[in-house]
Amino acid sequence: MTTPVDLLGLFLHFLTLSLLSIGGAITTVPEMHRYLVDKTGWLSDTDFTSSIALAQAAPGPNILFVAVLGYNVAGLTGAAAAMAGIMLPSSVLTVTATRWARANREHIVLRAFSAGMMPLTLGLIIATGWLLALPFLRADEHRWSTLAMIAVTVLLTLKTRLGLVWMVLGGGVLGALGLV
Amino acid sequence: MNRPESLTELFLAFSRLALQGFGGVLAIAQRELVEHHHWMSKEEFVETLAIAQVLPGPNVVNLSMMIGDRFFGLRGAVVALAGMLVAPAIIVLALAAAFDQLARHPMAINALRGMGAVSAGLILATGIKLLPALKKSPLGRPLALGLALTAFVLIGLLRWPLVNVLALLGGSGMFLAWWRTRP
Numbered sequence: 001m002t003t004p005v006d007l008l009g010l011f012l013h014f015l016t017l018s019l020l021s022i023g024g025a026i027t028t029v030p031e032m033h034r035y036l037v038d039k040t041g042w043l044s045d046t047d048f049t050s051s052i053a054l055a056q057a058a059p060g061p062n063i064l065f066v067a068v069l070g071y072n073v074a075g076l077t078g079a080a081a082a083m084a085g086i087m088l089p090s091s092v093l094t095v096t097a098t099r100w101a102r103a104n105r106e107h108i109v110l111r112a113f114s115a116g117m118m119p120l121t122l123g124l125i126i127a128t129g130w131l132l133a134l135p136f137l138r139a140d141e142h143r144w145s146t147l148a149m150i151a152v153t154v155l156l157t158l159k160t161r162l163g164l165v166w167m168v169l170g171g172g173v174l175g176a177l178g179l180v
Numbered sequence: 181m182n183r184p185e186s187l188t189e190l191f192l193a194f195s196r197l198a199l200q201g202f203g204g205v206l207a208i209a210q211r212e213l214v215e216h217h218h219w220m221s222k223e224e225f226v227e228t229l230a231i232a233q234v235l236p237g238p239n240v241v242n243l244s245m246m247i248g249d250r251f252f253g254l255r256g257a258v259v260a261l262a263g264m265l266v267a268p269a270i271i272v273l274a275l276a277a278a279f280d281q282l283a284r285h286p287m288a289i290n291a292l293r294g295m296g297a298v299s300a301g302l303i304l305a306t307g308i309k310l311l312p313a314l315k316k317s318p319l320g321r322p323l324a325l326g327l328a329l330t331a332f333v334l335i336g337l338l339r340w341p342l343v344n345v346l347a348l349l350g351g352s353g354m355f356l357a358w359w360r361t362r363p
Contacts, residue, residue, distance in 0.1 A: 021236045022343060050279065057292050058275050060198045060268020061205050063238040067269050068276045079273060083265070090237025091245060095257050097235055098246045111361060115317055116353030117230035119324045120345070122310055123331025124233070125206065129304030130336040136297055146297040153301025157207070158309060161215075164208055165200040168298050175294020176287045 002041035005074050007081045009040075014066060014085030019093065025063050025086055032069065042073045063087075145180045182218045183251055187259045190252065193217060194244050194263030199271075202295050205240045205264075207302035210310065219247065226313045234346060241265070318361050319353070327353050 013035050017028045029052070036043045043051070051072055055065035063086065070082025104110055136146040149171060156162050174180045184190045193212065201208045213219050220228065232242035241264050248260030275282065282288050317324040331349050334340045 019236045021238075022234065022346070024238050027342060051276070053292075054275055054279055055272055056204075057202065057295065058268065058272040059200065059202050060272060061201065061238050061241050061264055063241060064265070064269055064272045068272060071273055071276050076273070079269075083269070087237070087241075087261075087265075090235065090242070091257075091261060094232070094235050094237060094242045094245050095249055095254065098231065098249055101231060102250070108358065108361065108363075111318075112354045112358035114227045114230055115319060115357035115361070116355070117234065117350055118226050118317055119314060119319070119327035119353055120331045120349045121226055121230040121233055122307060122314065123328040123349075124335060124342075124345075125310065126304060126307035126328075127332045127336030128204075128206075129300055129302075129307055130332070132296070132300035132303060136293075136300070142293065146293065149294065149297040150301040150304070153298045154305040154308070157302060157305035163200075164211055164302055165202075167302065168200075168202045168295050171294035171296075171298030172291040173294070175297075176291035178290060180290075180294045180297065 005042055005078070007074060007077060010042075010070060010073060010078060011081040011085040014070075014082045015089060018086050018089040021086070021090065025066060032066075036069060036073065043069065047072050142180060149174070149180055181220065184217075184219065187252060187255060190248055190256060191259050191263040194248075194260050195267045197244075198264045198268045201240075201268075202299055204299060204303065207299075207306040209240050209243065210306050213247070219251075222310060223313045223316055226310055234350070318357055320360070323356065 013032075017025070017031060020031075021028045033048055037045055037048050048069070051068040052065045055068045056062055058064070064083075066086045067079040067083045070078040070080070072078075074081070101110055133150050136143065136150065139146075153167055153171070156167060157164065171180070184193060197208050197212045198205055200212075210225060214222055214225050228243055228246055229239060232239045232246060235242055241261065244260040244264045245257040248256035248258070250256070252259070311325075311328070314324040314328065315321055319327070327349055331345060334345050334349070335342065
């Protein structure tokens with residue numbers, strides 16, 4: 001089942017997914033799974049899932065799960081090949097599109113675009129928070145303590161200027177002590 | 181509004197921002213860029229994020245490149261991108277190398293659960309905090325809030341794919357905005 005690891009193939013796979021990753025690379029996860037686990041056998045199912053979980057728990061943009069996938073396939077060069085592939089096309093497009101948009105800011109179509117997209121963006125942020133909270137609402141264990149923690153985080157963020165990183169670390173400590 | 185003085189300041193600001201973001205950087209980006217550095221207003225933040233969202237690629241990384249490009253051109257975009265990725269990549273790869281030992285430790289699993297709950301709360305709070313940006317929407321507040329609520333229901337509750345929601349709600353939002361602002 002397992003084909004030999006091929007760095008160019010890895011790079012090209014992520015390169016083709018880059019422009020499809022509207023809404024973040026997480027939307028192309030099923031396609032990465034098909035390639036890395038089912039087609040080439042470079043990663044086991046467990047390696048694949050734990051790579052994503054690890055990147056989400058670590059600091060930094062979630063896109064770094066691609067680096068972890070690449071790392072688990074072929075070490076540091078694998079991480080570099082996968083990241084370069086996923087980032088290059090979308091970055092070039094972003095800078096080009098942004099410059100075009102800035103030059104044509106007063107165009108009615110662009111004004112309509114940003115005004116029309118704003119509500120959707122906000123709805124999406126709240127939906128993301130909801131989807132992240134959902135597994136805690138569904139779990140039988142720890143349900144009330146995690147819910148309380150989510151509520152306290154919302155209140156602290158809205159009402160105080162406490163550094164957000166302290167809240168995350170505080171959550172980690174309370175969890176490690178078995179309090180949440 | 182302020183602006184970064186140098187590429188070094190830009191790099192450090194985005195590194196600082198990225199390293200604080202556990203489970204995603206959106207909440208931190210809002211706090212740092214809007215409330216701490218004052219590099220952009222609440223409205224500009226949502227507007228830029230809206231564009232970052234329809235473009236392929238990670239939203240907040242796109243956002244950082246857009247900001248870098250605005251202040252320093254292409255060099256700024258590259259430096260902002262590097263700021264977002266370099267330091268966190270080193271940490272996450274070190275963790276990946278140590279993962280086998282780490283994952284078996286129940287304390288680590290419990291700590292991750294606590295941190296996960298807090299990051300869910302942070303994103304919810306960011307959404308709530310940014311809602312007032314809709315007040316200035318040319319759509320008018322009730323219509324804008326209605327669209328935001330529909331987006332939440334379609335994505336959060338009904339789990340529609342993002343592309344369909346973008347087409348339906350983005351499309352109707354743009355049409356309504358064009359209709360209301362046409363000369």
